[in-house]
Amino acid sequence: MKIIFLGTPAFAVPSLKILVENGYEIVAVITAEDKAAGRGQRIAISDVKKYALEAGLKILQPKRMNDPVFLDEVKSLQADLQIVVAFRMMPEALWSMPPLGTFNLHGSLLPQYRGAAPINRAIMNGETKPD
Numbered sequence: 001m002k003i004i005f006l007g008t009p010a011f012a013v014p015s016l017k018i019l020v021e022n023g024y025e026i027v028a029v030i031t032a033e034d035k036a037a038g039r040g041q042r043i044a045i046s047d048v049k050k051y052a053l054e055a056g057l058k059i060l061q062p063k064r065m066n067d068p069v070f071l072d073e074v075k076s077l078q079a080d081l082q083i084v085v086a087f088r089m090m091p092e093a094l095w096s097m098p099p100l101g102t103f104n105l106h107g108s109l110l111p112q113y114r115g116a117a118p119i120n121r122a123i124m125n126g127e128t129k130p131d
Helices: 010-021 047-055 068-076 118-124
Strands: 002-007 025-030 035-037 042-044 081-085 102-105
Touching (some): 010 047, 010 081
Parallel strands (some): 002 025, 081 102
């Protein structure tokens, strides 16, 4: 089974790592573009990209998710499945592409907690288990 993994922050790395360590065929990792960060505005790469580089995985960093050139490249990979962990909104043209679908592994209680800090919000609201 060919898998494309989409994610950016450190939170997403363990999921990608488990897939790699268990022998799944990761045909590409899609992550956020490198960007200037910090006081010195040095170029920073995502934690997912750092791990993907270590693991020797193909990395895609589209400027626009609906760019036809990017979508054609993703389509050419012929992935059976996409797994998303902590990534931005995706156009339907991307998430509907693989025949087995796109699975979003979310770190919070949906649909109650969305946005930038879903785990923090659940803790702040005293959640102790999923409903």
